[in-house]
Structures are given as C-alpha cells and as structure tokens.
Amino acid sequence: MPLPTETDSFAALEPLLLRSKGQGDALIEVLHGAQQRYGHLSDPLLRHVATRLKLPLSRVKGTASFYHLFRFQPPARHRCVVCTGTACQIQGGPALIAALEESLGLQMGDRRADGWVSLSEVRCLGTCSDAPLVLIDGTIGRQQTPEGLRQRLRGLAP
Structure with a gap:
C-alpha cells in the first residue's frame, strides 16, 4: 500500500486509533499497526500518530527509535x-x-x-x-x- 502524503488522512489507521480511544499507553500497538499498514514509519505518519494520541512528537519518535523492529524507510528487497x-x-x-x-x-x-x-x-x-x-x-x-x-x-x- 502506498504511503499517503502529509495532507492525506491515514484512513487505514483510523480503526486502530479509534480502538485505542486516543490513549497514549496504546502507542506501541498503534506504531506496530501503522508499520503493518504503510510498510514503514514516515515523519508524516509519526506526526499523525502523535496528534491523534495527544502525545509529544518527541515521545512518539523516541519510542519508535528505541525498538529495532520499527523501520523509518521502506524495507529493502x-x-x-x-x-x-x-x-x-x-x-x-x-x-x-x-x-x-x-x-x-x-x-x-x-x-x-x-x-x-x-x-x-x-x-x-x-x-x-x-x-x-x-x-x-x-x-x-x-x-x-x-x-x-x-x-x-x-x-x-x-
């Protein structure tokens, strides 16, 4: 699935965000779901997650970069x-x-x-x-x- 641009809504992630009820403690689950849906965690996607979970972007990026299973660019072949x-x-x-x-x-x-x-x-x-x-x-x-x-x-x- 192609990654949406910054102006897109990341609609495929909405069911997971709704299920998390905007709670920050769902961050890892949301990041995992975002990567599954979009292939990697782009800056626009991380900003969207931070906004929807009402978390500082630094916390979202810090959490994602801590775990080696998260990717910030499309996976190699x-x-x-x-x-x-x-x-x-x-x-x-x-x-x-x-x-x-x-x-x-x-x-x-x-x-x-x-x-x-x-x-x-x-x-x-x-x-x-x-x-x-x-x-x-x-x-x-x-x-x-x-x-x-x-x-x-x-x-x-x-």
Whole structure:
C-alpha cells in the first residue's frame, strides 16, 4: 500500500486509533499497526500518530527509535541481519560483519539507495548454540563463515 502524503488522512489507521480511544499507553500497538499498514514509519505518519494520541512528537519518535523492529524507510528487497550477541561475537561475528560490508558495499545500518538490500544487526537471535548467526530474508544461517555467507549473498535475486 502506498504511503499517503502529509495532507492525506491515514484512513487505514483510523480503526486502530479509534480502538485505542486516543490513549497514549496504546502507542506501541498503534506504531506496530501503522508499520503493518504503510510498510514503514514516515515523519508524516509519526506526526499523525502523535496528534491523534495527544502525545509529544518527541515521545512518539523516541519510542519508535528505541525498538529495532520499527523501520523509518521502506524495507529493502533483501534484508541481512547479523547477530551481535556475545556468543556470536566470540564465534566470529566481527568477521561476518566485515564480509557483509565488503560484499554489499554497505556499512552496518545502511540500505542500498536502490532498495535492493539492507544490512543491520540485532543483539540476539536466540540460538546461541549455533553461533555465529546471520538472518537473510527471514532464513537463519547457522554457524556461518565469511565464505559461506558470501555464497549465500551470491544466491540473492537482483
């Protein structure tokens, strides 16, 4: 669904806002619903949520930026996520990050301008016994090596 412009009403979000009765304690639920409906949390969308929930924009943006699952730009076609938890760091995570950054021509946290791929990190994927871990397009790669990771990247469709 395309993102409305600033002058649009964000009508698809209204049922959730009405259900929340304008209560600020529904902020995370509303942000989650907004991202589901519009793909990401744009500045106009965050302003709309702040206005409708009668919250300061700084609180809405601060809450959204605190949680790593919220996006502020459209998702990339391919998403590469490296676990940076302790077990993954000890088992070779830094080498995986270097291989990804070199292979993709990105730095951690970046997204290619054409939207083809993004690179991010997460503190734990919850499978420490299989460290180091890399999540690509929702599929966990266990006990990854830099070469195995480069091979996985070559298999991504353009």
